[in-house]
Amino acid sequence: MSCRNSFDTAAWTSCDPGTLQELAGRLRTTRHRERVRRTVAPSIILLALMVGTWTASQAMWHFDSHYGGISCLEVQASLNLFESGRLPDALNKKMAAHLRECPRCQSQLRDVSQQPDEVGTAPLFNYSMLASMRSVR
Numbered sequence: 650m651s652c653r654n655s656f657d658t659a660a661w662t663s664c665d666p667g668t669l670q671e672l673a674g675r676l677r678t679t680r681h682r683e684r685v686r687r688t689v690a691p692s693i694i695l696l697a698l699m700v701g702t703w704t705a706s707q708a709m710w711h712f713d714s715h716y717g718g719i720s721c722l723e724v725q726a727s728l729n730l731f732e733s734g735r736l737p738d739a740l741n742k743k744m745a746a747h748l749r750e751c752p753r754c755q756s757q758l759r760d761v762s763q764q765p766d767e768v769g770t771a772p773l774f775n776y777s778m779l780a781s782m783r784s785v786r
């Protein structure tokens with residue numbers, strides 16, 4: 650096989666059958682790979698970033714849900730006071746509405762209910778005490 654690179658057609662020699670098809674195929678493959686590298690790969694990276702951002706935003710929303718007009722962070726900051734019945738009535742209602750809807754904060758409330766009071770004394774009032782008083786009757 651001998652293909653010389655010259656514009657003098659008299660000096661050209663014939664190629665083996667299939668040589669030009671093979672060369673054209675390699676060029677198509679190279680062009681295709683280059684097109685993929687330039688367009689598809691950035692698109693995949695962009696899509697992955699969008700999915701990652703969406704997933705993170707969903708996680709943040711779940712982490713800080715606003716059931717009952719109050720956020721998880723606010724609820725969890727006041728769980729001890731809620732548990733001991735020392736919250737103002739308006740906030741107490743918001744907390745109760747949130748806790749009915751939010752499984753994450755319900756779990757936190759159960760944890761708080763099982764902990765001893767911070768100063769080592771029994772709380773003035775809490776719902777678990779009320780429930781146990783009702784069950785005694």
Ligand SMILES: [Zn+2]
Pocket residue numbers: 714720721722724747751752753754
């Ligand atoms: Zn919550």
